[in-house]
Amino acid sequence: MRRKNERLSLDGHSARPPAIAVTSDRAERALSQRGLQFTPLRRQILDMLIEAGRPLGAYDLLARQRERAGKPFAPTQIYRVLDVLQAAGLIHRLATQGTYVVCDHEHAAGETPVFLVCGACGSVAEAASTAVEQEVEAVAAASGFKPIHPVVEVEGRCAACRAGP
Amino acid sequence: MRRKNERLSLDGHSARPPAIAVTSDRAERALSQRGLQFTPLRRQILDMLIEAGRPLGAYDLLARQRERAGKPFAPTQIYRVLDVLQAAGLIHRLATQGTYVVCDHEHAAGETPVFLVCGACGSVAEAASTAVEQEVEAVAAASGFKPIHPVVEVEGRCAACRAGP
DNA sequence: ACGACGCACGTTATGTTATAACGTATCCAC
DNA sequence: GTGGATACGTTATAACATAACGTGCGTCGT
Ligand SMILES: [Zn+2]
Ligand SMILES: [Zn+2]
Ligand SMILES: [Zn+2]
Ligand SMILES: [Zn+2]
Numbered sequence: 001m002r003r004k005n006e007r008l009s010l011d012g013h014s015a016r017p018p019a020i021a022v023t024s025d026r027a028e029r030a031l032s033q034r035g036l037q038f039t040p041l042r043r044q045i046l047d048m049l050i051e052a053g054r055p056l057g058a059y060d061l062l063a064r065q066r067e068r069a070g071k072p073f074a075p076t077q078i079y080r081v082l083d084v085l086q087a088a089g090l091i092h093r094l095a096t097q098g099t100y101v102v103c104d105h106e107h108a109a110g111e112t113p114v115f116l117v118c119g120a121c122g123s124v125a126e127a128a129s130t131a132v133e134q135e136v137e138a139v140a141a142a143s144g145f146k147p148i149h150p151v152v153e154v155e156g157r158c159a160a161c162r163a164g165p
Numbered sequence: 166m167r168r169k170n171e172r173l174s175l176d177g178h179s180a181r182p183p184a185i186a187v188t189s190d191r192a193e194r195a196l197s198q199r200g201l202q203f204t205p206l207r208r209q210i211l212d213m214l215i216e217a218g219r220p221l222g223a224y225d226l227l228a229r230q231r232e233r234a235g236k237p238f239a240p241t242q243i244y245r246v247l248d249v250l251q252a253a254g255l256i257h258r259l260a261t262q263g264t265y266v267v268c269d270h271e272h273a274a275g276e277t278p279v280f281l282v283c284g285a286c287g288s289v290a291e292a293a294s295t296a297v298e299q300e301v302e303a304v305a306a307a308s309g310f311k312p313i314h315p316v317v318e319v320e321g322r323c324a325a326c327r328a329g330p
Numbered sequence: 331a332c333g334a335c336g337c338a339c340g341t342t343a344t345g346t347t348a349t350a351a352c353g354t355a356t357c358c359a360c
Numbered sequence: 361g362t363g364g365a366t367a368c369g370t371t372a373t374a375a376c377a378t379a380a381c382g383t384g385c386g387t388c389g390t
Contacts, residue, residue, distance in 0.1 A: 035336090035337085036337080036338095037337080037338080039338070039339090041338085041339080042338095057375070057376075058375090058376065058377075059374095059375065059376070072341095073340095074340075074341065074342080075376085075377070075378085076339095076340085076341080076342095076377090076378075076379090077339070077340075077341095079376095079377065079378075080338085080339080084338095095260040095261045095316075095318070096260045096316055098347090098375075098376055098377090114301065114304050116304075116305055116308065116310045116312075118310075119313065125308055125310070127304050127307070127308070129300060129301075129303075129304045131300040131303065131304075132297065132300045132301060132304060135294060135296040135297045135299075135300050136279065136294075136297060136317065136319060138294075138296065139279050139281075139292050139294045139296075139297060140281055140319060140321065142292070143281065143290060143292065143323075143324060144323070144324030144327065145281045145283075145290070145319070145321055145322070145323055145324060146321045146322045146327055147281075147319045147320075147321040148284065148319075148320055148321040148322065149319070149320040149321070150317070150318075150319045150320075151260070151261055151316070151317070151318045151319070151320070152301065152315070152316070152317050153260070153315075153316045154301060154305060154310070154312045154313075154314070154315045154316065155312075155313055155314040155315075155316070156305065156310055156311045156312040156313040156314070157310070157311045157313065158308075158309070158310055159308060159309030159310060162309065162311055200365085200366085201366075201367095202366080202367080204367070204368090206367090206368080222346080222347075223346095223347065223348075224346070224347070237370095238369095239369075239370065239371080240347085240348070240349085241348090241349075241350090241368095241369085241370080241371095242368070242369075242370095244347095244348065244349075245367085245368080249367095263346080263347055263348090263376090
């Protein structure tokens with residue numbers, strides 16, 4: 001049962017900018033749709049994640065923000081910003097690592113994000129798959145379970161690390 | 166005796182042998198195949214997870230082991246045991262929760278474990294799906310990524326919680 | 331004007347999960 | 361008997377996350 005409506009928007013290696021650039025406009029819209037604002041602090045945290053081009057931990061962001069602002073910051077503040085950005089669909093949390101990464105995609109309903117995490121170089125690529133979503137749904141349906149938030153993270157080896165040292 | 170996981174764990178599409186109980190024999194075999202031993206400490210931790218019938222955190226296990234032994238234990242010791250049991254395929258770590266749960270299945274190659282986590286009652290059912298494995302493989306192949314360890318955890322509502330309060 | 335409300339941010343403290351680094355003992359192959 | 365692998369003990373620290381409470385500010389209904 002091969003589904004042909006698969007969308008595989010894979011955006012290569014994390015060193016490169018995302019295919020769908022996360023712009024101020026996108027963030028602005030995503031937040032204001034929810035009655036929230038794209039404040040300077042939120043912009044700064046999001047910018048850090050964009051610039052890093054890879055997942056960062058909350059305390060990593062905390063340290064960078066302290067440098068950047070020259071002021072003390074508390075973990076709480078970072079986590080609050082991360083919660084908001086995540087709720088707005090601008091970033092994802094990687095459960096296997098406890099890190100946060102910019103979202104590459106405009107997610108349509110019926111698509112599950114799939115994260116390809118290279119165990120060698122640490123790069124993470126985000127894809128979105130309707131087929132994975134459907135198969136997960138099938139597994140859940142078999143036990144009467146209703147999926148709300150599927151998490152799919154795959155540890156493995158990226159193309160670059162398979163090719164050379 | 167605590168209520169065991171209900172037999173929700175089906176796999177996607179193919180008939181497969183029913184989930185097996187985790188016995189001492191299974192543990193003994195799984196470990197010795199790797200040149201490791203099923204020591205008293207390892208047995209105790211595994212037993213706790215079996216008796217609990219649900220995922221437990223490392224520090225939860227630590228506290229129980231301290232009670233049980235009347236001796237002080239260090240987190241390191243627990244994590245070492247968990248690492249060994251996980252490597253032997255006897256338990257799984259749930260990344261979304263930071264907890265550990267006994268494995269329900271004899272996993273065949275080509276099957277991805279799928280965890281159905283009820284956000285209402287906290288129950289976790291394990292399933293195994295070849296279809297999910299294949300679709301994840303397809304997504305990975307599109308970017309030259311080689312999957313080694315797929316993680317699939319689905320937050321949602323279990324059959325019981327959908328039925329009534 | 332005024333109060334009630336929601337959002338955004340600041341601050342202090344604490345809780346939870348996981349690993350580093352080093353030491354001891356045992357067994358077994360060479 | 362030396363070296364390697366396994367297993368366990370101990371101390372300390374790192375990394376991730378939340379609780380609880382307070383301030384300021386704009387908006388809205390009255
Ligand atoms: Zn995304
Ligand atoms: Zn790589
Ligand atoms: Zn399993
Ligand atoms: Zn439930």
